[in-house]
Amino acid sequence: MSDFKVGDIVETIDDVISGTILSIDGAKITIEDTNGFVISFLDSEIMKVGGEIRVTNYEVAQIKSEKEIPKRRKNTVLKSKERSAPKMEVDLHVHKLTRNSGNMSSYEKLNLQLETAKRQLEFAMRKRIQKVVFIHGVGEGILKEELGYLFRRYENLKYYEADYQKYGMGATEVYFFQNN
Secondary structure (H helix, E strand, O other), rough: OOOOOOOOOEEEEEOOOOOEEEEOOOOOOEEOOOOOOOOEEHHEEEEEOOOOOOOOHHHHHHHHHOOOOOOOOOOOOOHHHHHHOOOOOEEOOHHHOOOOOOOHHHHHHHHHHHHHHHHHHHHHHHHHEEEEEEEEOOOOHHHHHHHHHHHHOOOOOOEEEEHHHHOOOOOEEEEEEEOO
């Protein structure tokens, strides 16, 4: 049983919709959103919105750490095995990227995976990370093929099967040529 009442202000969990509860019929809750539309949701799809802003100590610490001047780090010498190890892994399995993939079409899932791959690829290039492993799984090979199309658009990288012992056949490693 939910603790919602008519008049409560709520937001959807998986979307950017907020509004006021008009009626409650068991688990079905009908709201009027901020644009005046009347929409029904299950009680598991919405949450109450409090009137006050709360900031945790953890969030304050995060903000402080972002603003601090980083201290110089000592350079550590890496062993050859550690040097060749990938610096970054990106798991593209849909259940790792979103909580509710049940109502997504195959097309939406593939687009989510490709957008994530592109965003992480460009992040690695900006941060000058030399190696990235994209874990795509074995499946039917559609995502792997689409990743190939994505990687071929860039001139400063090469890609190949990732370490079989660690990833099996379900991962592709990307190596960036670093231009000085």
